[in-house]
Amino acid sequence: MKNVNTSFVVFSTLLALGTGLAHAAPDWSKVPKRDVHVFSPGVTPIEWLMNKSEHSGRAGLGKGESCVGCHEEKGALSLDFKRLASKELEPVGAPKTMSFPVGVQASYDKENLYIRLTFKAPVDASAKADKEDKAPLHEVKAAIMLAGPKVAQGAQIGCWATCHSDVRSMPGADPKKKKYVANANVAEGNYFDYFQWKSGEAGVGSTQLDGHVAGERVNKGGQALVKAEGENNSGVYTVTFTRKLSGGEADLALAEGQVIPFGVAIHADKTVHRFHHVSLGYTLGLGASADIKAVK
Numbered sequence: 504m505k506n507v508n509t510s511f512v513v514f515s516t517l518l519a520l521g522t523g524l525a526h527a528a529p530d531w532s533k534v535p536k537r538d539v540h541v542f543s544p545g546v547t548p549i550e551w552l553m554n555k556s557e558h559s560g561r562a563g564l565g566k567g568e569s570c571v572g573c574h575e576e577k578g579a580l581s582l583d584f585k586r587l588a589s590k591e592l593e594p595v596g597a598p599k600t601m602s603f604p605v606g607v608q609a610s611y612d613k614e615n616l617y618i619r620l621t622f623k624a625p626v627d628a629s630a631k632a633d634k635e636d637k638a639p640l641h642e643v644k645a646a647i648m649l650a651g652p653k654v655a656q657g658a659q660i661g662c663w664a665t666c667h668s669d670v671r672s673m674p675g676a677d678p679k680k681k682k683y684v685a686n687a688n689v690a691e692g693n694y695f696d697y698f699q700w701k702s703g704e705a706g707v708g709s710t711q712l713d714g715h716v717a718g719e720r721v722n723k724g725g726q727a728l729v730k731a732e733g734e735n736n737s738g739v740y741t742v743t744f745t746r747k748l749s750g751g752e753a754d755l756a757l758a759e760g761q762v763i764p765f766g767v768a769i770h771a772d773k774t775v776h777r778f779h780h781v782s783l784g785y786t787l788g789l790g791a792s793a794d795i796k797a798v799k
């Protein structure tokens with residue numbers, strides 16, 4: 504009996520080697536999970552946050568405080584969701600579910616970073632919110648944005664560095680203008696790297712993208728994303744990204760010991776553009792302590 508087991512183990516190890524150990528997914532049951540809450544941000548671009556009469560947090564941001572420092576308490580968001588859903592901050596139409604938790608797990612090895620997101624996607628976006636209007640329809644999209652080392656206040660403000668009042672779907676904005684980073688410079692690290700999984704519809708047409716946000720958002724060209732996979736079990740999504748530690752020009756090169764500011768964005772219920780649920784800015788540590796510690 505013992506012999507049989509041993510040879511089975513040897514056989515499966517060889518099999519794993521044969522099928523490409525390069526992306527051997529981790530045993531997720533052993534990887535710590537932390538909930539990050541995403542919320543519907545309405546029209547609160549960085550210009551709004553930096554306007555003292557709109558957002559009293561502006562002064563704290565100037566002193567180095569982070570969004571999370573003021574708006575997260577004991578793992579829950581301290582934000583006024585009634586205000587966020589009101590005409591003042593969401594003139595078009597807010598979803599019923601203003602906020603929901605996303606379980607985040609991360610792990611890495613010599614070649615790859617693995618991130619797994621687990622969440623129940625709401626299906627109650629406002630009928631007026633911008634939605635997918637062409638096939639294939641994506642019921643859900645899940646994205647991770649990693650801040651480059653030179654993004655101004657990157658660790659404090661997270662994805663808000665790319666969120667501006669003149670970006671499409673903001674009131675009165677140019678419908679073609681995509682999100683961007685001010686004074687972006689890819690070579691110097693003032694940009695965001697990002698990758699996304701898109702569900703397709705009813706399990707058909709799922710796809711992935713590997714891009715970045717610099718002077719404008721570019722939905723292609725990344726060479727680091729090996730694969731993005733997702734599963735929908737009665738509305739509970741499990742999305743797993745396998746990303747090489749380093750890739751091409753606009754792929755942030757990651758290394759053990761590094762702490763990278765990042766954010767999560769979920770487009771639920773076929774929404775597009777700003778009608779997503781987003782996280783505040785958190786940090787991801789590769790074997791280093793951070794909000795989310797990727798384990799080896």
Ligand code: HEC
Nearest residue numbers: 547557558559560563564568569570573582583586660663
């Ligand atoms: C120094 C503390 C502080 C910091 C840092 C801070 N905020 Fe705030 N924020 C507040 C306070 C206080 C309010 C509520 C009153 C107001 O708007 O002035 C608020 C309100 C908001 C609101 C509107 C909903 C509500 O609860 O009224 C949003 C959205 C928001 N903040 C997002 C952010 C984001 C995103 C960041 C980081 C880029 C951030 N805040 C940084 C203190 C802060």
